[in-house]
Amino acid sequence: xxxxxxxxxxxxxxxxxxxxxxxxxxxxxxxxxxxxxxxxxxxxxxxxxxxxxxxxxxxxxxxxxxxxxxxxxxxxxxxxxxxxxxxxxxxxxxxxxxxxxxxxxxxxxxxxxxxxxxxxxxxxxxxxxxxxxxxxxxxxxxxxxxxxxxxxxxxxxxxxxxxxxxxxxxxxxxxxxxxxxxxxxxxxxxxxxxxxxxxxxxxxxxxxxxxxxxxxxxxxxxxxxxxxxxxxxxxxxxxxxxxxxxxxxxxxxxxxxxxxxxxxxxxxxxxxxxxxxxxxxxxxxxxxxxxxxxxxxxxxxxxxxxxxxxxxxxxxxxxxxxxxxxxxxxxxxxxxxxxxxxxxxxxxxxxxxxxxxx
Ligand SMILES: [Mn+2]
Numbered sequence: 187x188x189x190x191x192x193x194x195x196x197x198x199x200x201x202x203x204x205x206x207x208x209x210x211x212x213x214x215x216x217x218x219x220x221x222x223x224x225x226x227x228x229x230x231x232x233x234x235x236x237x238x239x240x241x242x243x244x245x246x247x248x249x250x251x252x253x254x255x256x257x258x259x260x261x262x263x264x265x266x267x268x269x270x271x272x273x274x275x276x277x278x279x280x281x282x283x284x285x286x287x288x289x290x291x292x293x294x295x296x297x298x299x300x301x302x303x304x305x306x307x308x309x310x311x312x313x314x315x316x317x318x319x320x321x322x323x324x325x326x327x328x329x330x331x332x333x334x335x336x337x338x339x340x341x342x343x344x345x346x347x348x349x350x351x352x353x354x355x356x357x358x359x360x361x362x363x364x365x366x367x368x369x370x371x372x373x374x375x376x377x378x379x380x381x382x383x384x385x386x387x388x389x390x391x392x393x394x395x396x397x398x399x400x401x402x403x404x405x406x407x408x409x410x411x412x413x414x415x416x417x418x419x420x421x422x423x424x425x426x427x428x429x430x431x432x433x434x435x436x437x438x439x440x441x442x443x444x445x446x447x448x449x450x451x452x453x454x455x456x457x458x459x460x461x462x463x464x465x466x467x468x469x470x471x472x473x474x475x476x477x478x479x480x481x482x483x484x485x486x487x488x489x490x491x492x493x494x495x496x497x498x499x500x501x502x503x504x505x506x507x508x509x510x511x512x513x514x515x516x517x518x519x520x521x522x523x524x525x526x527x528x529x530x531x532x533x534x535x536x537x538x539x540x541x542x543x544x
Pocket of ligand 1: 392430432433459504
């Protein structure tokens with residue numbers, strides 16, 4: 187298991203590589219380039235990024251994310267060209283030593299919150315989701331509200347070039363059935379996964395966030411049953427998961443430790459995003475600090491489930507709260523994520539040692 191942190195290059199992060207390097211137990215970063223969706227990630231820029239990360243004595247084995255062009259998700263004729271570009275990007279990622287690629291297949295909207303800085307009683311702020319408020323907003327109003335609160339940092343998944351198209355894209359999907367969406371996904375996987383296998387890059391899909399339908403868009407990576415269906419679309423071990431306890435744990439119906447055990451045993455979890463969540467109702471939640479005592483997930487059971495399944499991939503603490511007056515991209519401050527990483531590493535060490543002795 188390797189513990190890593192997400193980091194954004196090119197001055198788009200308040201957190202430095204040196205700060206990450208000084209955080210105990212962190213071996214590397216999950217990072218990305220800002221390249222318009224659908225274009226090939228240039229090898230020279232990847233090499234420069236890898237060198238920058240390595241110079242800080244950190245590894246760059248995980249990329250999060252290479253976004254998938256909407257034409258692939260829509261199943262349009264142009265998808266073949268974008269799939270070719272995706273494959274070219276995979277080859278360049280391989281050339282700089284990338285081992286795991288986190289991506290998502292969510293239509294139009296990557297993730298949604300009603301508030302990026304919801305104040306808690308202790309003065310910290312968290313990202314919050316109130317279903318009624320999100321449903322009332324039209325997505326571009328939500329985009330304005332979210333970007334207005336992002337502290338000047340880009341929000342992954344809410345890139346400006348996406349927003350212009352958003353209303354038309356949402357309209358398009360109103361006629362796309364879930365079955366058709368699965369087919370488009372399979373088409374992508376069958377083209378990509380053999381290449382990923384050849385290049386030894388684990389493909390790790392991120393679940394839909396939140397894990398229920400919004401604005402009439404098909405949502406498919408939401409629960410155990412759907413994840414089974416997804417994994418069966420292409421049976422290679424390289425067709426795997428980024429298991430995000432924050433996203434999947436937003437649904438009270440998901441038994442997170444049971445899902446980790448099941449998919450972990452099958453060797454299909456390559457990357458884990460670990461975070462707690464506090465449910466206010468079945469469709470309202472606050473993101474929470476990582477500890478079991480701070481939310482509704484039993485993080486001991488979560489880490490135990492991963493440990494038991496012989497998990498050998500990457501873990502990062504998912505979003506953190508904003509604490510101690512830090513100014514950073516929502517969810518991606520240093521302080522709370524560093525606390526989360528230490529807590530998770532402590533759980534891992536204790537469980538690992540005890541399970542050897544029991
Ligand atoms: Mn996540």
